[in-house]
Structure formats: structure tokens, C-alpha cells
Amino acid sequence: MRRHNSALVLDAIAETPGSSRAAVAARTGLTKATVSSLVDRMIGAGLVAEGEAQARSGPGRRGTALHLSPTGPHGLGVEIGVDYLATCLVDLTGRVRARWLRPSDNRASSPARVLAKVATAVRTAVKQDVPIGGVGVAVPGLVEVAGGSLRVAPNLGWREVDIRGELTRRMALDVPVLVGNEANLAALAELWHGDVAADFVHISGEIGIGAGIVVGGGLFEGVSGFGGEIGHLSVDPRGPQCACGSRGCLERLAGQDEIVRAAGVSGVDELLARLASGDRTATTAVRSAAKWLGVALSGAVNLLDLPTVVLGGTYARLEPWLREPLHAELDRRVVSAEWSPVRVVASSLGAEAAVRGAATTAVRAILADPDPYVNSVLA
Amino acid sequence: MRRHNSALVLDAIAETPGSSRAAVAARTGLTKATVSSLVDRMIGAGLVAEGEAQARSGPGRRGTALHLSPTGPHGLGVEIGVDYLATCLVDLTGRVRARWLRPSDNRASSPARVLAKVATAVRTAVKQDVPIGGVGVAVPGLVEVAGGSLRVAPNLGWREVDIRGELTRRMALDVPVLVGNEANLAALAELWHGDVAADFVHISGEIGIGAGIVVGGGLFEGVSGFGGEIGHLSVDPRGPQCACGSRGCLERLAGQDEIVRAAGVSGVDELLARLASGDRTATTAVRSAAKWLGVALSGAVNLLDLPTVVLGGTYARLEPWLREPLHAELDRRVVSAEWSPVRVVASSLGAEAAVRGAATTAVRAILADPDPYVNSVLA
């Protein structure tokens, strides 16, 4: 009861920072008395802070602005990339307070060695004088979310690593550790910090291709958390052989490696330069990738009935050239396009989407269900 | 609070019929006192009934068996097929109490005429002396679930029909009307009456191909309720032209019409006879369909991380011949197959799956949140 209402009230404050108690009561349907008492508890626990009195253009007492406390528990995000480690500290509102990026050839290191580095990074972050409420870890691989352990990360060459367990042991910090797939966390970052609504597919292409499916303002993870594996969706069953053993996988036909290869360039930066100068080979390579992306995404949209496709990672940078051919393919193949044409937008978050998503996930866990946290602080 | 606990208690009784109050208390974590009081209310409202005293193999008072009341509110399901109308009356447990099937060329009739027939059928069903708690309607088309109106049903030739509104007006009965897509409701029937767990894709092929996605024991409907449209998933972008304007759609390559055509038979019954006798052309036609189904379903499974595929409708009858090639394709293309191989099973419900699903949906709405109903009855 109180648990539910605490979440309700805190959500209202997070959604509309600066609201007064009375405004929150009106919005949640609770009484002023109830809101007052819940807010007081949350102020006591350091989740909510009072601001200045609000302006008012008429008679009556002015309300005290409420907002998420900038000194409340922070979320620490960690991303284990193929050739870097990144961390990111965010406050309750999701604002980035500190970040850290370091090259690290994780492909060549054992999981134990890498996780030791991660633990060191966590301990460093803890030395900042902000309280840590949770740690989120992003990995490029299949994560069994409930257990927080990694099943396989092809591009890291890792298999069966109990990330949550290892990290909890090594970092000597009594906070929850959440582990998630990089693409899924990037999608959540887009949901929380980008400018798209509550339902979309976020597709990001770096070395692999991953999708994050957001439905009703929440991540769709599937039964074990393996959802969103779009990279090996078969878009051309008679197409070229893929490393995974199947044929015509999306990753093989529209992945960064294939685009770069087909365009005959050395990397994404050169590709962008060529595209800007109107190079025909480069344009054709990107248009082809767009077509295959369209085939895969139209399938996802038909199946899931989502109104928006967000291009993340490298695709966000290629968006001007992907947009039109992708749209054409979607309009042709999506059955419900007539009623709700699919929107295609580029992500506004850069390469940090995944870390930010990881960090924000950690604080969101508290915001989504504040009562246990409040109790633990006030106890 | 009570609302939540009422649902909890009723769910426990529905899950394990014949439990005593004490057993329900143990299972839900509530106290015997709370359960007693909630159960008494629900008995008063006619949702729950007491049975005989339970057997016991030791000392102590025997518990009174509790089960969903067979005289409680019933659900009435209606299916508007292409060439028939079907209705089905189920009690709270989902057991079919009456059914009715009548040929009706709905393709040739106006929606108004068909809905008038449906309303008549509903009024007939009401004359049975059981209370009706809700009506569910299954239609082969895109349904905007929230509004209960049909956007388009290609095989009926209907467009923009406000089924809920029309029916509510015509049937003169003050109960909620739920409208849903046939394939989705068939999937729910499978969930509730079949023998599969809480997560699966149900794929049914009659004239069109539709999928119902069940996740965490609930239907995945998408934003507007258009989810599960798998028929026009592109499985072979360079394949034959489909009526929808796209190329190589699943429906075009693995639909009933295509199988029948490729096998050179007159219909499904002849096809089954040929298959049983080992006819080579028929076998090849079915294997080819299985392959394309495998391409489409592997995509769905990768995206959604579902452990089971249920074959419904015509595919259920073809299951012995579909099974092996479908499995081969799934094992090859599903990324997480190594950890959780995809199960393929045939639906045990026949052609009535959709009506039953529609009827059961209507009563499930009460079971999922009994308190408002209880209050309305006791008031």
C-alpha cells in the first residue's frame, strides 16, 4: 500500500520536478495529507529535496518546489567494451556527474583480470563523496538478467562469466549490481534521456548489431533476458554464409564491417567523409545496408506493433543516408503502416548511451520502488 | 489493498481447485483470517463455491474444498469467421458449457448485417439461465484493442467497423464487450486450456497466418493491439510477389493456399490423406512451408527470447510433417538455442481455439480483478 503510493508520488515528482505537495496530490489522486507524509519520509531518506517557494500569480500561499535530491543515492554505470572500459556516475535525475573512459583490450584479457579493473574503477568512483545506490554493468553479449551472469559474448570471447557474483565479491560495496546487454541498456538510455516516447525499437550497430525493444516505457527482455537479438535475424535465407552458421543474417549484410568492406574504406570516419562528398560506392553500400535493415525492422515492427525505430551507435551517424531507403522499405512491408506510419529517428545520445543506461538503470531501480530504500535508510 | 489480495486469493483457488482456506493462506502468504474474510465475500458474490470436506490421512479437522463457482458469471465468446459464426459459453473455470456454430458467408454480408446476427446469437445465449459476465469477440483482422474497433479484415473485406460500439448497442445487455484478433485469442486459449507454459508464440494458419505472442503469462499486444502480425513478415526478399504489395511474405510462401497449391490437392483433407500415404509432392510442399515458417519463427524467437513454438489451426494438423524440418531450421538460426533449445508442439485445441479464447478472456477479466465485480454484486 504505502510501497505502491511511495512509488507513485516519487514518480510524479520525477516526471514534473518543482511540483508542490498539493500538485502531486492532485496528479496522483491521493490526498494532501497522504502525500505530505510520504514526501516527508522521502525527504528524510534523502531521495527528495525541497526547493524555493514557487512563483504564483494570484492570492494564496506559494507551494514549496519538490525535486529529486541531487545528493541522494547515485548510480554507477560500467561498460565493458571490446577495447575499452567506461564508467559513468549519475544522480537520481539521471544527470551525469562524472565519467571515465580508458582503453583496455578486453578481448585479450581474462574475465577475471578485466573484472578486477572494473572493481578498481568502482572503488575509485566511491571515493567521490556521493553515496552509491547501485551499480549497472553493460556487456556486449547474452546476459541472463535474473542471475546477472553472462552466457556468451562472442566479440569478447567470453563464456559463462558470473559478472554479478564476481563483482560483488571484488568491489567490497554493499549495493545491488545489475548486469545487462549493451544494446538493451542503450535503448533504456534513449528512453530516459532521448526524445522518443515509450515504445520503440532501438537498433545499434558497432561490431555486432543489437536491438533494444522498449514497450510501454519498459524494456522487453524476454524470458531469460536474451530478447532483442536481431543481429542474426535471417533477412536473406539464400544470402552469404555468416560466422554463426546460418545464412543471410542481418549482421552479415548490414553490419558495420560489411558496410565498410562494400564501400572499400578503412573505417567509419572515412566512410562518412566519402558519403559527404557523394561517393557512389559508399552511398550504394549504405543504401544496401539500409534495405536489409528495413527487412529486419519491418519484421520486428509487424510482430511487435511499435511506432518508432531509433538508430543508435554507428547507425545514428549514418542516419542521413539510411533514412530514406529504410523508410521506403518499412512503408512497403509494415502492415499497419497505413494507420501508423513508422517513424525513424537518430539517437541523440552518442557512444555513451550504454554506460548511461547502465548507470541510470541502477538509480531507476530505487525510483521505481523507493519504499524498501527509504526503510533501510530510516531504520 | 483488498483489491490486490482478492485477486491473489482467487488466483490461488483457480490454480489449485479444491484447496482449503488454510492452504490458500499458506500459498499466498496471507493469514487465515484475511483469507477467510475475502473468501466469504467472494462466496457471497457467487464467484467461489465450497465443495465437500477434503480427505485427510491423519488427525485434524478436514478443510472445506474451495473452487470457482460453476454458477458464477459466464463468458460468452463469439467468432466472426470468414464463412461461419461461432459462439461458445464458458464458466469461470473456462469449461465449455454450450457452443453453437452456423455457416454464414460474412464476406458477402455487410458488417451491420453480420453484427445483427451476432447480437441475435448473444440474446439466444442469454436465455440459457446462466449469468453473463462479459462478451468476447474474435475477428480475423487488425483490432484496435483499447477501443474495441476493427481497423481492417482483409479476408472479410471489412474496414473501420466499431464492433464494440455496434454490438453494445444491439445486444441490449449491460456487460463489457472485448474485441480481439483471432490469432491472439487462440494463443490465449492455448495458454489457459492447452498444456504449455507461460511463454510461447502460437502460430495459426487458416486463410491468413497469424501469431499470438504470450509472454509471462500474458498476451503481448503491442501499442495499439496490432502485435503478432507475422503473415507478412518478409522471409525471402527476392521471393514471389504477395497480394500485400511486398515480396516473399510468409503467408505467400507457407500459407495454407500455397501448400495446397504446391501439393496439387484440393484442400487440407486431401493433403493429409496424401501425406499419410507418403505422397512425394505433398511432403515436399509441406517441408518447404516448414522451412519458411522456420525462418520467420527463428526471427521471432531471437527477438523475443521465447522457449516454445505452438502450432495451431491447420499447422497443428500438419505438425507430424512440419516438426522435423521446422526444428532443424530453428536450431540453426536461433542464437540462444544452445542454452534453451526451442520446443515445438502442436496445439491440442482444435478449430475452436479462438472462440474459446474469446469467451475465456471475458471471464478472466473478472478473475484478474474480482473486487469491483464483488462490490457490484454485494452492493
Add this chain to the structure above:
DNA sequence: TCCAATAAGTTTGATGCCTGAACTTATCGC
């Protein structure tokens, strides 16, 4: 300058639902 009007926020008593413990009822085995 003061006061009525208005609105924010707090206090207080009542209500509703759940809980724990004691109590009643029913059954088994000796």
C-alpha cells in the same frame, strides 16, 4: 495598514484492511 480571499501544508480523528493470538470446531487414533 489591515483584512478578506485564496491556496499550501499540517493536524486530528475516523475508517478499512490486515495481522497475530486465542478460541471453537471437526477429525483421527488409541
Add this chain to the structure above:
DNA sequence: GCGATAAGTTCAGGCATCAAACTTATTGGA
């Protein structure tokens, strides 16, 4: 028939919410 055991009920106590009265803060007009 009696003690042990378990189901189900009764009742006092607690906790969170609510409605309403009350206090505090602010505006604008007399």
C-alpha cells in the same frame, strides 16, 4: 471417550489512507 492435530472464526491492535478542520503564507483591495 480423550488427547492430539489441524481448519476455520473471532477479536483486539496496528498501520496507512482519508476527510475535514486548522494553521500558515500570500495577494489585492478597502
